[in-house]
Each structure stands twice: as C-alpha cells, then as structure tokens.
Ligand code: SF4
C-alpha cells in the first residue's frame with residue numbers, strides 16, 4: 001500500500017481522447033507513489049468498473065468511460081506486466097443486462113483487443129461475506145473474483161445521486177454484489193440514511209487497493225442516470241476511498257461531511273474525510289472546482305441540517321421528506337425496466353400504464369437508476385419541497401461550508 005494512505009492525486013484531463021486520458025491516468029498513479037510496490041508483474045488485477053446502465057452510451061456519462069478503462073488496461077499490461085480482469089454487475093436486474101453493459105461501454109472490444117478478461121459478476125461464483133461490525137448488512141454474497149485477484153482497482157464515475165446525493169469510490173463497491181443481492185440490501189435499508197449505512201457495511205468488506213475516478217465528464221442534477229453530463233476535467237486517484245470521495249465531492253461543491261456515505265465511512269474509521277488531513281497532490285481542489293455543479297433535489301437536506309438537530313432531521317427526512325416514485329407519462333416508453341428493478345414490488349402496469357403504490361414505495365431510487373427516458377420523478381412531500389425551495393432560494397446548494 002502507499003506510504004501516505006490519505007494522499008489524493010488530481011490530474012487534469014480535458015477530454016476522452018485516449019492519449020490525453022492515458023497521460024492523466026499515468027500521472028495520477030505516479031503522483032500517488034509506491035504503486036510499483038503494490039502491483040508486481042504476473043499479478044491478477046481486477047478493474048472494478050462502474051456500470052449502471054445497460055443501454056446508454058459513453059456520451060451520456062452514466063458509466064465509466066471506455067477511454068479510462070483502456071488507458072488502465074494498457075498501463076497495467078505494459079508497465080506492470082499484469083493479467084487484467086474487468087468486472088461489474090450492472091444496475092439493471094434484467095437477465096443479460098451486465099453483458100449488454102459491457103457491449104454498450106465497448107469494454108468487450110477493449111477485452112478483445114488487449115486480452116483482458118471480462119468478469120460478469122452476475123455469472124461469477126459467489127462468496128459469503130460476514131460483517132460483524134455492520135450497521136445493517138450483516139451478511140451478503142459477492143462475486144468470487146473480487147477475493148481471488150491480487151489487486152482490486154476501482155474505477156468509479158463522478159456523479160450526483162438522488163438517494164445518496166453523491167456517488168463515487170465508496171458506493172462503487174456496492175456493485176461487488178451480484179444482481180438480486182443488491183435488491184435485498186435495498187429492502188434491508190429502505191431509507192436514504194439507512195442505505196448510506198448499508199453501503200458503508202458493504203464497502204468495509206470489499207475495499208479496493210486503489211481507486212481511480214473518471215471525473216472527466218461527470219453527471220450533475222438528477223444522477224446517477226437521469227442527470228446531465230457536465231465537464232469536470234479530472235482524473236482523481238487514491239489508496240483511500242473516503243479521502244478520494246471527500247476531495248471529489250468537494251470539487252463539485254458538496255461539504256463532504258454532509259454526504260452521509262462519506263460521513264459514516266469516516267466515522268467508522270475507514271478513511272479520512274477531513275480535507276485538512278488529506279494530502280492533495282497534482283492540481284489543487286480550488287483550481288479544478290465546479291461549484292455550480294447542479295445537485296440532486298435531496299440537497300434540501302443539507303440546508304435543513306444547518307438549522308435542525310440531527311435526531312429531528314433524521315425523523316423528518318426518513319418520514320415526511322423522503323421521496324416516492326411517480327411516472328412522467330409523456331416520457332414513458334413502457335419498457336417496464338423499472339417494474340423489473342423495483343425491490344419493493346411497488347410498481348405495476350395492470351393496463352399497460354406504469355403505476356406506483358406509494359404506500360409500498362421505499363424511495364430507493366432503483367427505478368430512477370434504470371429508467372433511460374427521464375420518465376421517473378422522485379416526488380417529495382410538501383415539507384421536503386418547501387425545504388428544497390428555501391435551499392434553492394438561498395443558494396445553499398451552491399455553497400461550500
Ligand atoms: S418509467 Fe421508464 S423504465 Fe419505467 S416503463 Fe417507463 S420508460 Fe420504462
């Protein structure tokens with residue numbers, strides 16, 4: 001591992017031209033230092049990529065961009081002499097969706113051209129993982145390859161997330177759980193705050209050795225699937241996922257300690273989220289910051305948390321202010337991907353039109369994550385909407401504290 005576990009490197013990368021990405025990716029690794037003492041010739045290295053959508057192409061900024069994956073495969077093979085594996089379980093529960101995600105991201109082509117091996121976690125053997133320290137998820141199954149390789153490199157995408165506000169290094173490891181297993185975690189932790197704790201439970205047991213984030217074009221607004229691509233122009237790397245998420249979330253205008261998943265991981269001692277204690281090398285955070293990066297509507301909670309005690313806030317947002325899914329009919333193509341993906345079985349289409357049973361909906365955003373037509377609207381209660389309007393009015397979403 002690196003000499004300084006809380007070093008985070010930031011390298012500028014203007015676009016996805018492979019040459020440019022290769023230079024930035026290599027620089028981000030070199031800046032970390034000691035990579036050669038971790039990765040040795042002949043080792044099996046797994047790139048745990050971030051595949052949410054099985055049908056949206058790289059231009060939509062939903063999945064890790066193929067240029068970043070190609071650059072990493074080339075570096076690992078030519079400079080470190082490694083055997084490279086590329087794996088994930090995609091966000092959709094439809095049979096064959098992970099294979100389709102490898103196709104749509106052109107990872108299948110990269111594998112063909114370089115000899116890297118694709119691992120579809122949904123088809124991999126599984127291993128049982130027990131976490132005694134967990135808040136919620138005491139046991140779960142992961143794809144076996146994760147524990148049989150020598151080194152795991154996580155390659156997340158920089159995006160907002162309606163449920164967790166921000167998604168990056170920590171959340172990317174949730175994809176270690178194949179297909180239906182993810183559904184069970186959502187059912188165990190049906191509210192935003194509980195889900196953040198559950199994601200940290202999983203992350204604790206499947207931590208990567210290095211994380212390299214694709215922050216060249218991120219996703220702003222209603223991520224992780226229905227937001228808009230937005231240039232950030234960076235590749236960020238670290239041995240410490242929590243530190244990486246603290247830096248990346250800060251670049252796009254969040255206070256890291258207001259992002260529950262980062263806060264909980266930090267409190268559990270899984271990394272450093274204190275920006276003053278993180279050694280940022282390469283570019284400075286302020287030099288690459290995009291403070292007006294649009295936040296998801298859940299940022300209203302950031303606003304409220306300044307004025308309302310934690311215990312009351314948790315109650316309000318877990319009850320009155322949590323979201324339920326509604327359908328924006330004009331955009332709906334009736335593909336029914338959302339129905340297949342709903343862990344709470346709250347969606348149906350008795351007469352062709354998708355309807356949501358609001359009492360059964362647990363506000364998990366799983367339907368929103370897989371709808372490619374921006375036809376899901378996560379509706380907040382009146383109280384939640386009022387906080388959001390106040391937050392927007394006061395410009396709190398764009399303020400770093
Ligand atoms: S809401 Fe989206 S995912 Fe669901 S059926 Fe309509 S288009 Fe498909």
Ligand code: SF4
Pocket residue numbers: 324325341342343344345346347356360361362363364365366367368
């Ligand atoms: S309707 Fe959507 S948000 Fe509600 S439980 Fe189902 S997948 Fe989750």
